[in-house]
Amino acid sequence: MFDNLLLGFSISLTIENLFYSLIGVTLGTVVGVLPGLGPGGTIAILLPLTIKLNVTSAIIMLSGIYYGVAYGGTITSVLMNVPGEVSSVVTCIDGHQMAKKGRGGVALGIAAFGSFIASTIGIIGITIMAPPLAKVALSFGPVENAALMVSGLTLVTYLSSKSVIKSLTMAVVGLILGCIGLDPVTGAERFTFGTLMLLDGINIGPLAMGVYGVAEVLSMVEGGPEQEGFVKTPVKLKSLLPTRKDWKDSAGPIGRGSFLGFFLGIIPGGGAVLSSFLSYALEKKISKHPERFGTGTIEGVAGPESANNSGTAGAFIPLLTLGLPFNVVTALILVAFMVHGVTPGPFILTKHPDIFWGVVTSMYIGNVMLLILNIPLIGLFINILRIPYHTLAPLIALLCFVGAFAQSYNAMDVLLVVFFGFAGYLARKFDYDPAPLLLAYVVGPMFERALRQALIISDGSPWIFLEKPISASILSLAALSLMLPLFKKAYTRFLGGQKQSGK
């Protein structure tokens, strides 16, 4: 392991990769601060532009955006009560209250330090867990891969949204979109409706930029949330440093949040958002003074902020070792790998150890950069928030249009991004989450390949998925997770019935 880390640092500490790491984390922080674009849309825009870079530099930059966003989202949550990112929603609850009490600087400071500690723990987790997990994954065949993908997709739809049915619907739409074009095996045209434009399928760029970038701009223009305005917060370095008591109160939440976030990041549908919510719920549950939550307690910031950062680290494990993304951002990073001709998965450690360890070690460096950027440069990031939406909205749209064109220099992709922008806007209006769509679109072709291979092996019998022990275990666990709330509901009703009859 030590040799691998040395190899990784020798790659990530080159001037070129340090530069791209800095660009990534800075962009990530800016994107986290600005409402509207999000890491998914930003990575989608940068995807075609990273073709000119070598694969390691490209992934380092894109990964930097992903974990940088979590840092940036905290700033607007604390100062404006508006989450810059979904993973920072929970921070609004106590963080903004701390700002109102004149402790906004401390909230930002503890969030930055907690995030750094949590990310470091998360990255150590990747370093330890990834190699043995990759070895296990080598024994996976098409049956196990298909089972893992369908379980992952199902759990993501279940965990990511209020309405499971609507999320499943979006996932199926994503599968269908992934079918458009020529079948890779037989070359038959699928869902092209006789048009040349759809023969090559739909590029991920216009789809992602449309549903995340343009849709967000349309929502922003049409009527975003009311903003309370800034809470004026001193941004000098001294005001950002937590006191000894703050550290004492935060140590437990940071530790618990780090481990909770990391393990949640590994599972499908986990990641930063779920980690932050569960961490807040946990801290409130075990606190001696739960009534203080919501009034500006530092535990309510330290725990969730740590969890959402270690969650982003955990999300890299299934991507790098299994080649499976369990959220939208890692799905786009997977696309970035594939565009460069590298397939992440169990073979990456043997075929491309330089890429794997280069990316992992760059996360250590990126988190140091984020801590250095966030503490003294908070004032600069706050000023970015002063850009009015009427300047921001057309510029974000412009980035999406050019980013779409840059995919394959095809002007039709610009029209496609507008089309998906309206589709994404309507999806939000009708309470459909676009995340399962994008995930299913990326995973769909891999899933279809694995499924077809598995059914060919079994001469068309679907029972092979239950005959193979790994596949059966994965599917059973997924089914159990989906059924648990139903059992819980039925049990609660049963208990309620018992109490009534007991009266």
Next chain:
Amino acid sequence: MKKKDYLSGLAFLIIASILFFQSRQLMVWDDMGPSEGFLPFVSSILLGVLSLIVMIHAYLKPEEGEKTLRILGPRKKKFILYGTSFIIYGLIFSKVGYSLTLGLFLVFILKVVEKRSWRMTFVVTAIAIFSSYLLFAKAFSIPLPEGILSPITQALR
């Protein structure tokens, strides 16, 4: 809200039906096993079933929130103007050229829609055209379409 779910369920049901008939033109299964039509066929059926469940679920749940279906929010007019400008941008981008389209787009948005001053409009537009050209065309070597300005840009070269 019930109306939203009925509408969206119906829309997906129609899409599923179209896709189902399309997928029937493909080979679903052959001697080797599932063929190119297998996943499209199964997905279209799944989509149809899920859309029906959405509508049934809407029928069964109690009405909550607003009863009137409102898609557009308070800034309806701005939304329509922005949306229209996006569509026109996509249509004329390659014919008119990147820089001119961008200029027209930003002037329309900033001056006509957002009613900013001419000074601010021109400053933002000029900076956006110049910096985006430098970034995309020069730094990233993206061959942005020159459109109707191509005789001028070629003469300048």
